[in-house]
Amino acid sequence: MSRGLMQALMLGFGLILSPALWAAGNTLESVHIDTQGATTTVRFDLDNPPEYHYFALGHPPRAVIDFEATRAGDIDRVSGGAVGGLRLARHADGRLRAVLDLDRGASLAGVSADGDDLVATIHAAGGAGGASRSASGGSSAAVAPARVSSTSGRVGAKDSDEPKALYRTAAATGPVVVVIDPGHGGHDPGTRAASGLMEKTVVLGIAKALYAKLKATRNIHPVLTRDSDTFVTLRGRVKIAQQHHANLFISIHQNAYPDDHSVDGGTCYVLSQHGASDAKAAQLAHFENSADRNVAGVHFSATDPTLNAVLTDLYQSASINDADDLAHEIIGQFADVEPIYRHTPPRANFAVLRDPMIPSVLCETAFLSNPAQARKLATAQFRDQLAQAMYQGIMNYFREHPPERMQAIGGSLYTVKPGDTLSEIASRQNVSQDVLMDINHLHTKALKIGQKLELPGG
Known part of the structure; x- marks a missing residue:
């Protein structure tokens, strides 16, 4: 992920749902913005105390608030201060999502309940900072697929209900991983030109050229899903990206339109909503059926399927947004070397785009069914131009989406002593045993003398 989604997370963060409120529903009646100096507050007026969770996204900066079992009334368009605009969307499960588009450099300081209202506080660039806070004033749980932090709240929650922040984002160290996927291969030739030129051959040439460019770039580690005329399953291609903890996944193909040979140009696809639902279902099934709950550096819960569903949704939303930015x-860059088939990245349910944690695009570089483009695709020069366009697009993307990893906040290492038990250590740290197990990726509560345990900060 861009992120790498290079992350870890704290378990114990619960999505708080109220059956009574779900039945009664809630209505967002109006939204008001007020600015005082570098601080902008956005007040959401509701007719009932809100159930909510929120998180922040970067590049571009956005604040996202999900209201449980809520519908929107007739809401006027609003903007002001550090807020460029508001977008609302209703989910099928009854959630209302509000997205605040923030000015460059602005940041979400927190969201809190005020009676029946919810108030988001935004700091403009250079304004007061501060970590996100929960509704009760406790520290938020950082759920960060790079630049994504999240918390949830309810009116009247006690401080003890709110988990402490265990992680923060920091600049990634080590190379970022770009997995390059030449489509088809082996017994699967893909589409063909009238001349007999096969898609599997062309995409491998483009992929190798892109690999060479990335390999020569400092701090980037490219990986090919295949480097010869071999067949790799769709699931196998995704698995390669997962095994290498990819920051990006680029699948390369050619297009074909047999009914009209004049159609030409390139574009890039991102995952459709239907594909996202399939990917989420597959990911959650993995958690149910596997002892390995680590995905792209994230250790998910063995006991809380609701939490896993929420986190997967958050990660996937951020991943698809990043993929859309990469596709653009x-x-x-394609526009500098060929016509563009679709300027807006189209959505499709491609299996190779379905890892919820990795920003993934499928590039249809040109049309083999177009005789003029097919002739160009047969040349090393045009293949290199397409590879250069993808390379430049990737580099532009990384400039706007610097990869980040999670680091523990104020934590320390503890050496297990004779007589120590996990429950006693957890009690001394005022956290649950499950939190310690998740931080340290423990599969058993049994400890060994001399074992090193990472402890959360205070």
Whole structure:
């Protein structure tokens, strides 16, 4: 992920749902913005105390608030201060999502309940900072697929209900991983030109050229899903990206339109909503059926399927948004070397795009069914131009989406002593045993003398 989604998370963060409120529903009646100096407050007026969770996204900066079992009334368009605009969307499960588009450099300081209202506090660039806070004033649980932090709240929650922040984002160290996937291969030739030129051959040439460019770039580690005329399953391609903890996944193909040979140009696809639902279902099934609950550096819960569903949804939303940004960058570069088939990245349910944690795009570089483009695709020069366009798009993307990893906040290492038990150590740290097990990726509560345990900060 861009992120790498290079992350870890704290378990114990619960999505708080109220059956009574779900039945009664809630209505967002109006939204008001007020600015005082570098601080902008956004007040959401509701007719009942809100159940909610929120998180922040970067590049571009956005604040996202999900209201449980809520519908929107007739809401006027609002903007002001550090807020460029508001977007609302209703989910099928009854959630109302509000997205605040923030000015460059602005940040979400927190969201809190005030009676029946909810108030988001935004700091403009250079304004007061501060970690996100929960509704009760406790520290938020950081759920960060790079630049994504999240918390949830309810009116009247006690301080003890709110988990402490265990992680923060920091600049990634080590190379970022870009997995390059030449489509088809082996017994699967893909589409063909009238001349007999096969898609599997062309995409491998483009992929190798892109690999060479990335390999020569400092701090980037490219990986090919295949480097010869071999067949790799769709699931196998995704698995390679997962095994290498990919920051990006780029699948390369050619298009074909047999009914009209004049159609030409390139574009990049991102995952459709239906594909996202399939991917989420597959990911959650993995948690149910596997002892390994680590995905892209994230250790998910063995006991809380609701939490896993929420986190997967948050990660996937951020991943698809990043993929859309990457697709726009590459399409913009394609425009310098060929016509553009679709300027806006189309959505499709491609299996190779379905890892919820990795920003993934499928690039249809040109049309083999178009005789003129097919002739160009047969040349090393045009293949290199397409590879250069993708390379430049990737580099532009990374400039706007610097990869981040999670680091513990104020934590320390503890050496297990004779007589220590996990329950006693957890009690001394005022956290649950499950939190310690998740931080340290423990599969058993049994400890060994001399074992090192990472402890959360205070």
